[in-house]
Amino acid sequence: GNSVTQMEGPVTLSEEAFLTINCTYTATGYPSLFWYVQYPGEGLQLLLKATKADDKGSNKGFEATYRKETTSFHLEKGSVQVSDSAVYFCALSDTSTLTFGKGTMLLVSP
């Protein structure tokens, strides 16, 4: 079956530091890949997506590249802000539903 593995958190960074959150997946076929973000007390919002190999999704300074050869979709940002503090979920979809990773909490201090 499908599965998503994310690095465990929390990830603690200072403002303007470089961020990487690792995500690898197992799936049959050719899934679409997503990063969702959940701010404290809120629901999930789509951050970015990629639908085929070598696609790069980007939004709000975040990027992730769909790497089929390494089955990975790592999230990166060059300079994090305090407002980026949230839980980040990697997810894949090849049918009608999503399979999520367990989430990675990011804490950014001033």
Place this chain on the structure above:
Amino acid sequence: NAGVTQTPKFQVLKTGQSMTLQCAQDMNHEYMSWYRQDPGMGLRLIHYSVGAGITDQGEVPNGYNVSRSTTEDFPLRLLSAAPSQTSVYFCASRPRTGSYNEQFFGPGTRLTVL
């Protein structure tokens, strides 16, 4: 366009009580799903529907029932609440085609079972 709406926002139940979590969407999406979110577990799929009159089980369906009589609504019923069902519940929807399987989430219902 309200998107995906969920009610109530918060609920406290006693063990053994029943209740229905409401979910509605106004985007004419065929696919709807219910997830629960627990600390350290991510989101796990409870039930889903690919259209009115069609439902199927997800990863953790026990203790929950669903029905889909209309495209817009997808209620989740707890038959006899248990403390293990204390969680945050999210409803999501997406169109059958297009959007590359992107799902749109409601704001969640935080349920506590005592």
